[in-house]
Amino acid sequence: MQTDIEIAQAADVKPITEIATIAGLKAHEIEPYGYDKAKIKLDPTVKRDKTLGKLILVTSINPTPAGEGKSTVTVGLADALQMAGKKTMIALREPSLGPVMGMKGGATGGGYAQVIPMADINLHFTGDFHALTSAHDTLAAILDNSMQQGNPLNIDPRRILWKRVLDINDRALRHINIGMGGPTSGVPREDGFDITVASELMAILTLSTDLMDLKSRIARIVVGYTYTKKPVTVNDLGVAGALTVLLKDAIKPNLVQTLAHTPAIIHGGPFANIAQGTNSILATKTALQLADYAVTEAGFGADLGGEKFLDVKVPLLGKTPDTIVIVATVRALKHHGNVALKDLNIENVDALKMGLKNLGQHLTAMGRYGIPVIVAINRFTDDTEVELQVVKTYVEQFGASAYTTEVWAKGGVGAKTLAAAVIEKSAQESDFTPLYQSSDDATNKLNSIVQVIYGGQGVELSQVAQRQLLEFKQLGWDKLPIIMAKTQYSLSDDAKQLGAPKKFVIHIREFVPKLGAGFLVAMTGSILTMPGLPKHPAALDIDIDKNGIITGLF
Known part of the structure; x- marks a missing residue:
């Protein structure tokens, strides 16, 4: 065969x-x-x-x-x-x-x-994913450079949302320290890598209606907060145009x-x-x-x-x-x-x-x-x-x-x-009815997703998530659509619960605001934005011969 x-x-x-x-x-x-x-x-x-x-x-x-x-x-x-x-x-x-x-x-x-x-x-x-990776990491470099060059935006290095990305599963990069090596090597802080497909730029690229919509969405990305907890955007950093240039193709x-x-x-x-x-x-x-x-x-x-x-x-x-x-x-x-x-x-x-x-x-x-x-x-x-x-x-x-x-x-x-x-x-007539209205608050949207789509009881928000929603309400972000970051293997947030579990609760540990994409990401359970490789990665079975014929790629 x-x-x-x-x-x-x-x-x-x-x-x-x-x-x-x-x-x-x-x-x-x-x-x-x-x-x-x-x-x-x-x-x-x-x-x-x-x-x-x-x-x-x-x-x-x-x-x-x-x-x-x-x-x-x-x-x-x-x-x-x-x-x-x-x-x-x-x-x-x-x-x-x-x-x-x-x-x-x-x-x-x-x-x-x-x-x-x-x-x-x-x-x-x-080369689309390479362009996205380059654009994402360019923004990360600009952000760190702004802090190195006197930090004119008053960015708090403890409250940076924008990680770096790589389009490969590499668990060793989930949590790293950067800026080591003295004053000329940047501001020391904790950082990490996500996989490229988890980048907000990927979400933005796929939700944009044209090049200028792409540019305006990139400008709205929130990369972190100031020491006074004011959001810092790409527009504040002044590089929306440069990042759009990298994504023009x-x-x-x-x-x-x-x-x-x-x-x-x-x-x-x-x-x-x-x-x-x-x-x-x-x-x-x-x-x-x-x-x-x-x-x-x-x-x-x-x-x-x-x-x-x-x-x-x-x-x-x-x-x-x-x-x-x-x-x-x-x-x-x-x-x-x-x-x-x-x-x-x-x-x-x-x-x-x-x-x-x-x-x-x-x-x-x-x-x-x-x-x-x-x-x-x-x-x-x-x-x-x-x-x-x-x-x-x-x-x-x-x-x-x-x-x-x-x-x-x-x-x-x-x-x-x-x-x-x-x-x-x-050919039949349909009567599309969305799951929730845009005017619904975040908790109602979350409960609708869990109860109607997953068949569960509702959501349970951590203290961090509850505090975030209060902050988002003050910023006017609380009515955004919800992206549930959840395991794909189960209707619940526990990958081991197969079939159709009942009476379960989805646990929201934190929210990640994606203002450029236009939604809030609800992080559930132990979902990871940088996957790891299995014990036997598919890469071990992939090869190429002298004629350029590839084998093992499924």
């Missing part, structure tokens, strides 16, 4: 200029990056006079080591819609090098439902293709467990303006990426999804029913029924928004017909339907019935 990268390397790749033509882009509207990649200039997002296409949001149950294949289903569904005669585009996030070299793997789909060039996308691609969406030559836009990569977890506004809007069906995904499960897409991205996008697809696998559901990984290939209906409660909570949560919901069962070879029917029957209790897909092995052909259902559901 061929690996994902072997399938990608054997693909018939069309020149990116041809893919641009299929998408409806003119030659002057793209900037080719070699043969098979291109940047889309920002003009198409503002000059198209066309009714927006249908928006299909793909999300999933809580991820497990058993695998769900959300990106694979997203790609396969888009190819199936294209095969059905519907002009279709995909909008996905860019992969981070951290998971690629760590444990999770890439984000280009798999098997015969992939976007290509797979290796390039999973590695350096068009990164803000342009990237155009690639699937194995079936469906145009795909891949842009931005905020994680859904520490940020909003969706591709950029510009990428999704461009796909909507060019195609009849724009298929996009939200990171991790519906409790994280799905909720944030609907409550944070939709108001800025100005378009609600026409259909929501929740991806599940029999294997993952059995794992949520407490079956060990080594036993997942054995039929176990009782465990499956127990694990289905996780899917049930996501169906309830997504159904709350008033948008049609469909379940895609990403089929594995060991799944039995009995197990598949159990899932389909369970889903019907929620007024929804489940469809088996086999896109890894068959590509778009393996999602024909799912695509037909998406076309049917997307």
Whole structure:
């Protein structure tokens, strides 16, 4: 059996200029990056006079080591819609090098439902993440230099929010001391590194509507506080223009293709467990303006990426999804029913029924928004017909339907019935209702997320978090949308609580204000913004030969 990268390397790749033509882009509207990649200039997002296409949001149950294949289903569904005669585009996030070299793997789909060039996308691609890393760390250097050069802004080194970033999992850099070595080496203070995708600049890039919106958002970033607890912004430091210059190309969406030559836009990569977890506004809007069906995904499960897409991205996008697809696998559901990984290939209906409660909570949560919901069962070879029917029957209790897909092995052909259902559901009227109103206070927003989306009792705020909310109210920040930074593996803030736990409380230890992005991040449990590598990192299996052929990259 061929690996994902072997399938990608054997693909018939069309020149990116041809893919641009299929998408409806003119030659002057793209900037080719070699043969098979291109940047889309920002003009198409503002000059198209066309009714927006249908928006299909793909999300999933809580991820497990058993695998769900959300990106694979997203790609396969888009190819199936294209095969059905519907002009279709995909909008996905860019992969981070951290998971690629760590444990999770890439984000280009798999098997015969992939976007290509797979290796390039999973590695350096068009340099967007490098630009973000450079811009973020430039700001860190400017901040420390301001304190070194007399500290004219009266910045308190104990109250700096802006860490440095690196796009690799490196736990040793979570907490560091800088400025060591005497008076010429900077002001000594505690610091640390986040992973690049956790940078507020990443969130800003993906939420900006154009270059000037990007610049104004960067100017609003709060980097720390003065000795009198007054916020210090990038505007105060005077480098919003310089940072925007560093991101002038990164803000342009990237155009690639699937194995079936469906145009795909891949842009931005905020994680859904520490940020909003969706591709950029510009990428999704461009796909909507060019195609009849724009298929996009939200990171991790519906409790994280799905909720944030609907409550944070939709108001800025100005378009609600026409259909929501929740991806599940029999294997993952059995794992949520407490079956060990080594036993997942054995039929176990009782465990499956127990694990289905996780899917049930996501169906309830997504159904709350008033948008049609469909379940895609990403089929594995060991799944039995009995197990598949159990899932389909369970889903019907929620007024929804489940469809088996086999896109890894068959590509778009393996999602024909799912695509037909998406076309049917997307033609229906929907009545989108947001989870909360912008005027609600932070605690009410938090409780709504926990009670409605997670199925828990509510939130418990630490003394630090309570004090922060009082300070935010005085600063006028208390009405901002909420980004819940929570483990992706459980509906609760305890990664070990699988399935659908009840009567749990989400513990908020602190808030991080992201004024440029326009939200408050609620840090829960032990969530980390700089992951660590596993005992056997994926990097140990990656190699390249004298002909430049890469192996081990999934």
